[in-house]
Structures are given as structure tokens and as C-alpha cells.
Amino acid sequence: xxxxxxxxxxxxxxxxxxxxxxxxxxxxxxxxxxxxxxxxxxxxxxxxxxxxxxxxxxxxxxxxxxxxxxxxxxxxxxxxxxxxxxxxxxxxxxxxxx
Amino acid sequence: xxxxxxxxxxxxxxxxxxxxxxxxxxxxxxxxxxxxxxxxxxxxxxxxxxxxxxxxxxxxxxxxxxxxxxxxxxxxxxxxxxxxxxxxxxxxxxxxxxxxxxxxxxxxxxxxxxxxxxxxxxxxxxxxxxxxxxxxxxxxxxxxxxxxxxxxxxxxxxxxxxxxxxxxxxxxxxxxxxxxxxxxxxxxxxxxxxxxxxxxxxxxxxxxxxxxxxxxxxxxxxxxxxxxxxxxxxxxxxxxxxxxxxxxxxxxxxxxxxxxxxxxxxxxxxxxxxxxxxxxxxxxxxxxxxxxxxxxxxxxxxxxxxxxxxxxx
Numbered sequence: 001x002x003x004x005x006x007x008x009x010x011x012x013x014x015x016x017x018x019x020x021x022x023x024x025x026x027x028x029x030x031x032x033x034x035x036x037x038x039x040x041x042x043x044x045x046x047x048x049x050x051x052x053x054x055x056x057x058x059x060x061x062x063x064x065x066x067x068x069x070x071x072x073x074x075x076x077x078x079x080x081x082x083x084x085x086x087x088x089x090x091x092x093x094x095x096x097x098x
Numbered sequence: 099x100x101x102x103x104x105x106x107x108x109x110x111x112x113x114x115x116x117x118x119x120x121x122x123x124x125x126x127x128x129x130x131x132x133x134x135x136x137x138x139x140x141x142x143x144x145x146x147x148x149x150x151x152x153x154x155x156x157x158x159x160x161x162x163x164x165x166x167x168x169x170x171x172x173x174x175x176x177x178x179x180x181x182x183x184x185x186x187x188x189x190x191x192x193x194x195x196x197x198x199x200x201x202x203x204x205x206x207x208x209x210x211x212x213x214x215x216x217x218x219x220x221x222x223x224x225x226x227x228x229x230x231x232x233x234x235x236x237x238x239x240x241x242x243x244x245x246x247x248x249x250x251x252x253x254x255x256x257x258x259x260x261x262x263x264x265x266x267x268x269x270x271x272x273x274x275x276x277x278x279x280x281x282x283x284x285x286x287x288x289x290x291x292x293x294x295x296x297x298x299x300x301x302x303x304x305x306x307x308x309x310x311x312x313x314x315x316x317x318x319x320x321x322x323x324x325x326x327x328x329x330x331x332x333x334x335x336x337x338x339x340x341x342x343x344x345x346x347x348x349x350x351x352x353x354x355x356x357x358x359x360x361x362x363x364x365x366x367x368x369x370x371x372x373x374x375x376x377x378x379x380x381x382x383x384x385x386x387x388x389x390x391x392x393x394x395x396x397x398x399x400x401x402x403x404x405x406x407x408x409x410x411x
Contacts, residue, residue, distance in 0.1 A: 007130075007192065007394065008190070008192045008195075008394070008396070008400065009394060020395070028179060028182050028247075028248070029182045030182070031191065031349070033394075033397035033398050033400065033401040034397075034404065034405075035402035037397065037401075044171075044175070045175050045178050045179070048168075048171070048172070048175065048255075049255075054393070058215045065121065067121065068119065068121050068122045068123075069123075079117075088287070
């Protein structure tokens with residue numbers, strides 16, 4: 001084989017759950033030939049000091065993301081709906097457990 | 099002009115202390131500067147494994163051997179965090195490695211010095227990692243999100259490196275006169291390279307202005323060097339070792355140590371490729387890449403075969 005076929009392996013995004021009961025959090029990425037190797041590499045690179053109890057890996061090219069340019073208009077619909085927050089409502093003093 | 103408006107927004111964001119993320123608009127020069135810095139940093143971590151790896155088989159005890167192995171493994175991890183962070187700027191890791199192997203990209207000058215004695219492993223952890231921490235805690239506050247986050251993680255791990263190095267020096271200094279002499283000899287050889295590795299004096303540093311404005315760097319090389327010296331001299335005093343700088347003195351008015359002139363000719367000469375180990379270091383990396391090629395290809399072929407089996411099963 002020639003050098004043109006040499007790659008650094010596909011890229012995987014790594015998510016780690018630090019403790020039971022909390023969500024997995026993105027920590028970075030690794031190169032790996034397949035998912036199994038990606039998990040092993042992620043363990044070696046990102047959990048050398050007991051940083052996690054569970055690892056997810058996802059091929060980087062499978063992640064779709066919102067675009068920073070559209071941030072304003074994209075999230076706009078929630079800005080004019082303050083009634084979604086509990087603080088929108090006035091409750092008379094003396095009424096408890098609300 | 100669209101770009102001018104974007105540039106203003108970009109600068110405003112940085113001035114507010116917000117992080118720039120991979121998909122955000124950024125000036126091309128910012129992107130290129132970051133690739134240059136981050137890849138240089140990543141290469142330094144990887145090449146930095148070589149001087150220390152030299153002593154793994156000869157560490158004086160099992161405890162020291164296990165520690166050194168962990169430390170060298172950390173350096174590999176640091177290299178990976180940094181390559182990953184650099185890749186978010188749209189450059190492939192293979193390209194970054196090519197730049198290292200062809201000599202286009204640089205790595206820290208310090209790793210072109212040899213580790214002649216066991217004390218050098220102590221001196222590297224104490225001085226080289228000590229100096230690196232000063233630089234990296236500053237970089238952790240930088241404006242590019244992925245770089246800053248990688249730095250936070252690296253800084254936490256460097257603290258172990260720093261302390262294990264000092265502990266080695268302490269053991270030698272509490273040992274036989276020969277061992278203490280070995281520690282002193284090591285300090286003599288590593289002191290100047292350690293303080294010059296923090297980079298040229300501000301007056302001569304070509305990249306500093308833009309990097310400061312964009313908060314890629316937040317402090318000058320000289321400021322970081324001063325902090326490193328101020329913290330390290332008392333540590334040397336405690337060991338009973340002498341810093342090899344006859345001009346070094348404490349200024350009671352400023353509260354800082356003043357040091358003698360740094361040999362910048364040597365620094366630039368080593369960067370250019372003429373240090374004691376440049377050729378050997380680079381050749382080792384090129385060989386490692388070449389010798390690993392069949393492994394990368396085999397792993398891909400295996401992954402492909404397994405995928406095909408899944409489909410037919």
C-alpha cells in the first residue's frame with residue numbers, strides 16, 4: 001500500500017458520564033478504526049484518573065449541529081414566552097406549596 | 099463591509115470574556131495563529147515523551163518506574179487533547195504530523211537536550227513542567243474554547259508531574275554527596291533551557307501583539323518567566339542547590355528576582371535544528387509514524403471486514 005491510503009483513522013466524539021445519575025458530557029474526541037477501539041482509546045485518553053463510569057462514542061461526521069449565525073432567530077421563539085417560567089405568575093402571600 | 103462588522107463582533111465577544119467556539123466566525127489570522135500554537139504545543143507533548151522515555155527501563159525503583167510510565171502516558175494524552183482541539187479548526191491530524199515530520203512545524207526547544215542522568219528526570223518534572231505550568235495556566239484562560247478546555251485538563255495533570263520531579267530532586271539532595279552533586283549538575287544543565295523555553299523576550303517576540311488582542315495569550319513571555327523564577331528560586335534554596343546564575347539577586351523593592359542575560363543565540367540555534375538531539379528526536383518520530391502505518395492499515399481492514407460480516411449475518 002502507498003502512503004496515500006494512510007489515514008489517522010476516523011474521528012469519534014467522546015461523551016463521559018462522571019457519576020451515576022447524571023448525563024453524559026462531551027469531553028473531546030479520539031481517532032479509532034471502529035467503535036470498540038474508540039471506546040478503549042477514550043478510556044485511555046479521558047479517564048486515567050477515574051473521571052468516568054460510562055463512555056459513549058459517536059462518529060464525528062454523524063453529529064448535526066445548529067449554526068452559530070442563526071443563534072438569535074433560532075432560539076427566538078422561547079424569548080417571548082415568559083409564561084413558561086413559574087416566576088411569571090403572581091401568587092398571593094399566604095398561599096403555600098405553590 | 100461584512101467582514102469588518104464580523105471582526106468587531108468577534109473582538110467584542112473576546113473583550114467580554116466569551117469563548118470562541120469552532121463553528122463561530124473568526125479571522126483567518128486567528129485560526130492560523132491558533133493552529134500554529136496548538137500544533138506546536140501538541141508536538142511538544144509528543145516529542146517530550148522521548149527524553150523521559152529514555153529512563154523508564156532504568157528508573158531506580160519500581161515506584162519510580164510506575165510513576166514515570168504514568169507521566170509519559172499523560173504526555174501522550176496531552177498531545178492527543180491538543181491535536182483534537184487543533185482539528186476543530188479544520189486541519190487534519192495527518193497534516194499536522196506531516197508538518198512536524200518535515201520540520202515545518204516546531205516543538206519546544208527544551209526537548210532537544212539529552213537526559214544524561216536520573217536526576218534529569220527530576221529536573222524535567224520540577225523545572226520544565228514547572229515552567230510549562232506557568233504558561234499553561236495562562237493559556238487555560240485563553241479565548242478559544244477547545245484550547246482553553248484542553249489546557250484546564252492538562253494543568254490538573256501537570257501538577258503531579260511537577261511534584262514528582264521535585265520529590266526526585268529532594269531524595270537526591272537528602273542522599274549521598276554524589277547524589278546531591280548529580281542533582282546540582284542536572285540543575286546546572288536544565289536551568290537556562292527551562293527559562294528560555296518560555297519564549298523570546300517581549301521586545302523580540304514577533305507573534306505577541308495579535309495574540310494578546312485576541313486573548314490567545316494573556317501575558318507576555320517575560321511576565322511568565324518572572325513568575326516562574328520567583329517561585330522556583332526558593333524551591334532550589336530548600337533543596338540546598340545553587341541556581342547557575344551569578345547575577346541572580348532578589349530585589350527587595352520590586353519583590354522579584356532579577357536574572358542574568360539569557361543566551362538567546364543558543365535558544366534560536368536549537369529551534370533552528372542545531373541542538374544536541376534535534377535530529378534524533380525528529381527521526382524517532384518519523385520512524386514511529388512509518389512503523390505504525392501497517393498497524394493503522396490493518397486495524398482499518400479489520401474494522402471493514404467486521405462491518406461486512408455484520409451486514410451479511
